[in-house]
Amino acid sequence: MARETLTKDQIIRTAIELLDEEGLEGLNMRSLGKRLGAAATAVYWHVKNKDDLLLLVGDQVWDEVELPDLDAVDWRTAATSMALSLHAMLVRHPWLVQAFGSHLFYGPRKARHDDRILAVYEAAGFSGAAADRAAASVFTYVLGNALGASATASPRRRRPRPRAASRTCGAA
The missing domain is CATH 1.10.357.10 (Tetracycline Repressor, domain 2)
Structure with missing residues (x-):
C-alpha cells in the first residue's frame, strides 16, 4: 500500500484488530505495517510513535x-x-x-x-x-x-x- 493511500483511520482499525488478536505485547510498527501492506516507516507519517498510536486506538x-x-x-x-x-x-x-x-x-x-x-x-x-x-x-x-x-x-x-x-x- 503506497503512503498516499494509507490513512490514519486504516491504521487505527488495523491496530485494534492486531491488539485484539495479539494483545499489547503484539503491537509494534513492523507487525502493523505488515498487516497494512506498508513499510513500518509509513505508519509514522500518521502517528508519532507507539504510545501515540495506543492513545488513538484507546480513544x-x-x-x-x-x-x-x-x-x-x-x-x-x-x-x-x-x-x-x-x-x-x-x-x-x-x-x-x-x-x-x-x-x-x-x-x-x-x-x-x-x-x-x-x-x-x-x-x-x-x-x-x-x-x-x-x-x-x-x-x-x-x-x-x-x-x-x-x-x-x-x-x-x-x-x-x-x-x-x-x-x-x-x-x-
Whole structure:
C-alpha cells in the first residue's frame, strides 16, 4: 500500500484488530505495517510513535460504549446500560484493561463518554465531586470485573496453537 493511500483511520482499525488478536505485547510498527501492506516507516507519517498510536486506538474503542438518551430513559436504566456496554467493550478489547496500568486515555470519544456518565449521575441527584466519585466507583467496579477476562486473554495468546496430528506419529 503506497503512503498516499494509507490513512490514519486504516491504521487505527488495523491496530485494534492486531491488539485484539495479539494483545499489547503484539503491537509494534513492523507487525502493523505488515498487516497494512506498508513499510513500518509509513505508519509514522500518521502517528508519532507507539504510545501515540495506543492513545488513538484507546480513544476509538470508546465509541463502542452505548450512550443512552437521558430524555428517553431514567438515570438508573442509563447507568445500567452504560455499565453493561462498558464491560462488553472491555471484554472485546482486553488489551485496553492492561493498558490502563501504564497509559492515561483521553480524547473526544472518551470525553463524550465521561460527559454522559456524569450527566447520568447528576440526573440521579449527585453533584460535583459526588457525581465524579459515583462515576469512578462504577467504572472501577466494571473494570475489576473485566480484569479476569483480560488476564486470561494474554496467556491464551501465548500458548502454541495445537497442530493437526501427524499421520507418521504413532501410526500402526
